Amino acid sequence: MTTKRKRAGSADGAESGHSGHPVTMRDVAEAAGVSVATVSNVVNDKKSARIGADARQRVHDAVSDLGYRPNALAKTLSSGSSKFIGLVADAIATTPFAGQIIHGAQDEAWKHGFVLLVANTEGDPAAEEAAIAMMLEHKVRGVLYSTWFHRAVVPPEALRETDFVLVDCFEANSVAPAVVPDEVQGGYTATKLLLDAGHRRIAFINTTSSSPAQTGRLEGYHRALVEAGIEFDPALVLEAHPDQEGGYAVTAQLLQLNVAGVFCHNDRVAMGLYDGLREHGLTIPRDIAIAGFDNQEVIAAHLRPPLSTVALPHYELGAAGVRVLLGIDSAPTAGPLLVACPPVPRASI
Amino acid sequence: MTTKRKRAGSADGAESGHSGHPVTMRDVAEAAGVSVATVSNVVNDKKSARIGADARQRVHDAVSDLGYRPNALAKTLSSGSSKFIGLVADAIATTPFAGQIIHGAQDEAWKHGFVLLVANTEGDPAAEEAAIAMMLEHKVRGVLYSTWFHRAVVPPEALRETDFVLVDCFEANSVAPAVVPDEVQGGYTATKLLLDAGHRRIAFINTTSSSPAQTGRLEGYHRALVEAGIEFDPALVLEAHPDQEGGYAVTAQLLQLNVAGVFCHNDRVAMGLYDGLREHGLTIPRDIAIAGFDNQEVIAAHLRPPLSTVALPHYELGAAGVRVLLGIDSAPTAGPLLVACPPVPRASI
Numbered sequence: 116m117t118t119k120r121k122r123a124g125s126a127d128g129a130e131s132g133h134s135g136h137p138v139t140m141r142d143v144a145e146a147a148g149v150s151v152a153t154v155s156n157v158v159n160d161k162k163s164a165r166i167g168a169d170a171r172q173r174v175h176d177a178v179s180d181l182g183y184r185p186n187a188l189a190k191t192l193s194s195g196s197s198k199f200i201g202l203v204a205d206a207i208a209t210t211p212f213a214g215q216i217i218h219g220a221q222d223e224a225w226k227h228g229f230v231l232l233v234a235n236t237e238g239d240p241a242a243e244e245a246a247i248a249m250m251l252e253h254k255v256r257g258v259l260y261s262t263w264f265h266r267a268v269v270p271p272e273a274l275r276e277t278d279f280v281l282v283d284c285f286e287a288n289s290v291a292p293a294v295v296p297d298e299v300q301g302g303y304t305a306t307k308l309l310l311d312a313g314h315r316r317i318a319f320i321n322t323t324s325s326s327p328a329q330t331g332r333l334e335g336y337h338r339a340l341v342e343a344g345i346e347f348d349p350a351l352v353l354e355a356h357p358d359q360e361g362g363y364a365v366t367a368q369l370l371q372l373n374v375a376g377v378f379c380h381n382d383r384v385a386m387g388l389y390d391g392l393r394e395h396g397l398t399i400p401r402d403i404a405i406a407g408f409d410n411q412e413v414i415a416a417h418l419r420p421p422l423s424t425v426a427l428p429h430y431e432l433g434a435a436g437v438r439v440l441l442g443i444d445s446a447p448t449a450g451p452l453l454v455a456c457p458p459v460p461r462a463s464i
Numbered sequence: 465m466t467t468k469r470k471r472a473g474s475a476d477g478a479e480s481g482h483s484g485h486p487v488t489m490r491d492v493a494e495a496a497g498v499s500v501a502t503v504s505n506v507v508n509d510k511k512s513a514r515i516g517a518d519a520r521q522r523v524h525d526a527v528s529d530l531g532y533r534p535n536a537l538a539k540t541l542s543s544g545s546s547k548f549i550g551l552v553a554d555a556i557a558t559t560p561f562a563g564q565i566i567h568g569a570q571d572e573a574w575k576h577g578f579v580l581l582v583a584n585t586e587g588d589p590a591a592e593e594a595a596i597a598m599m600l601e602h603k604v605r606g607v608l609y610s611t612w613f614h615r616a617v618v619p620p621e622a623l624r625e626t627d628f629v630l631v632d633c634f635e636a637n638s639v640a641p642a643v644v645p646d647e648v649q650g651g652y653t654a655t656k657l658l659l660d661a662g663h664r665r666i667a668f669i670n671t672t673s674s675s676p677a678q679t680g681r682l683e684g685y686h687r688a689l690v691e692a693g694i695e696f697d698p699a700l701v702l703e704a705h706p707d708q709e710g711g712y713a714v715t716a717q718l719l720q721l722n723v724a725g726v727f728c729h730n731d732r733v734a735m736g737l738y739d740g741l742r743e744h745g746l747t748i749p750r751d752i753a754i755a756g757f758d759n760q761e762v763i764a765a766h767l768r769p770p771l772s773t774v775a776l777p778h779y780e781l782g783a784a785g786v787r788v789l790l791g792i793d794s795a796p797t798a799g800p801l802l803v804a805c806p807p808v809p810r811a812s813i
Binding site for chain 1: 555
């Protein structure tokens with residue numbers, strides 16, 4: 116911590132290093148007793164260049180001794196291939212979901228020597244256009260276009276100037292590669308949590324907003340019941356605005372159904388329902404068992420009792436998006452690549 | 465949407481565009497009837513080059529007609545100045561706080577023609593080292609080193625190879641520029657919300673973990689009471705683990721204090737306290753008024769009743785960090801730049 120440093124903002128601050136000036140290729144050449152051209156060839160992995168193993172070793176030693184940092188941008192230009200992957204996210208600031216997509220995409224990108232150029236748009240078309248233009252100008256290898264909740268999108272035209280993968284979203288009637296959560300399997304899994312606890316009469320509080328989650332989770336709920344030999348009863352499917360207020364508002368209606376368990380469209384609905392049930396003097400899970408969906412940070416693990424739920428695999432969506440972009444995984448030719456939603460059992464069932 | 469495009473991962477996919485091949489500088493030169501060198505000079509704003517206004521205009525027209533995208537990396541190298549600002553974040557995936565810092569930093573960076581290189585470390589030192597090395601290799605203008613909660617840090621040595629600003633954290637006994645929330649003003653503001661509602665006997669549930677928030681918010685609470693002519697009573701200061709479980713656990717102890725209002729260290733503590741008070745049959749705010757801190761997404765606005773709180777200014781921390789890095793704002797020579805925490809009145813007081 117003793118190193119003296121310039122204040123940020125100083126004109127030559129970006130040049131400031133331990134030695135006062137940055138280590139140059141010439142410094143490396145002198146230390147290694149070779150030409151600058153040789154250093155450049157070694158540092159940039161110019162296969163064509165004929166360089167003795169001994170000289171090559173001396174360059175590598177000098178690079179590490181002096182702490183020389185090659186210029187990744189120059190490398191990109193000389194090799195002609197960018198090491199950037201763009202990631203457009205629409206809600207970094209409002210949910211941890213986008214952050215988990217970034218985390219997964221970054222871990223996978225780094226494995227393959229790529230760096231993420233992340234742009235947050237908060238859904239603003241102008242910011243989106245600027246973000247994609249910026250990425251194209253940086254000659255990204257491709258772009259992950261991601262949304263914080265699973266939905267159909269019309270990808271911006273500019274995306275088609277490069278490779279792209281839709282993450283947590285998809286384009287209707289299109290071959291555009293996409294990676295999305297498996298809503299049907301997720302709904303099936305949430306319902307199974309309740310069935311496996313011995314409950315037979317199970318309600319489903321679905322969302323009022325039409326989405327792949329609305330249809331997919333319902334189908335999974337239906338499938339799990341039928342598989343358990345329970346007849347599907349549409350009267351047990353309620354609808355609520357997909358947040359705490361919606362879950363609270365539907366409480367009275369739910370209680371008339373006399374169910375042993377309820378699968379909530381998401382954890383926020385479950386949180387609101389907790390409040391409603393408490394006001395009716397009911398205890399979870401003794402009086403009614405509850406399963407959520409999302410495994411939302413800050414909420415799911417901290418409700419009283421902690422919520423049994425199903426996790427949205429945002430980390431894996433980001434990682435899979437990168438693998439599809441780089442051609443390591445391939446998206447199915449028809450429809451998006453589905454990523455499983457794992458169960459997270461806690462104490463509400 | 466009719467444009468045919470290659471699947472992501474195709475070898476030459478990164479080259480794919482509307483016309484099947486990317487628009488080159490040569491295409492622009494032909495369309496404009498000038499040399500490639502002239503196009504390069506115009507596109508890269510080479511002031512030195514003497515180019516007629518007419519030719520310059522023809523180049524600009526051709527660029528927009530053909531949709532040519534200049535290579536930002538080449539531009540960076542030729543101008544010698546990078547347009548990157550690095551942002552290291554330690555918890556993108558676990559709270560929306562980091563996302564709000566990114567949002568603010570990006571908006572401010574874009575204003576000044578800079579692009580963010582974001583790296584998520586989840587607090588892993590190896591990931592942190594790799595992230596900073598990556599940024600240095602991209603010749604970033606500087607780095608914002610950010611943490612998701614306000615704390616003292618020892619910045620990684622590698623940061624000192626460039627300009628950096630600490631965001632939501634600081635280095636003890638150091639001149640390293642830092643931007644942090646004003647905990648004292650925030651604690652003062654939260655307490656004022658309760659005082660202004662006419663409450664006089666007010667408890668403070670502080671955190672058990674020592675931090676600038678622990679000391680700062682207590683000082684603000686103390687200051688607000690004294691200013692209101694109320695004697696500070698240490699017996700009214702409780703401690704709880706800073707989450708829902710901690711707030712719930714302290715309920716009985718709080719009720720013995722017989723207070724009209726309580727300022728909770730954060731919104732999560734308030735959320736747990738809500739549960740505890742309900743179990744005792746108490747109604748908020750009728751029986752006891754509650755103020756939180758953080759204005760945490762997904763929680764604060766959605767509790768029953770919605771929580772009156774004070775916002776952590778993460779967006780503004782990110783934006784201010786960029787301004788300090790670029791020398792637009794200057795951090796005080798002694799101690800970090802303090803960013804105010806605004807009140808967010810709702811229905812719990």
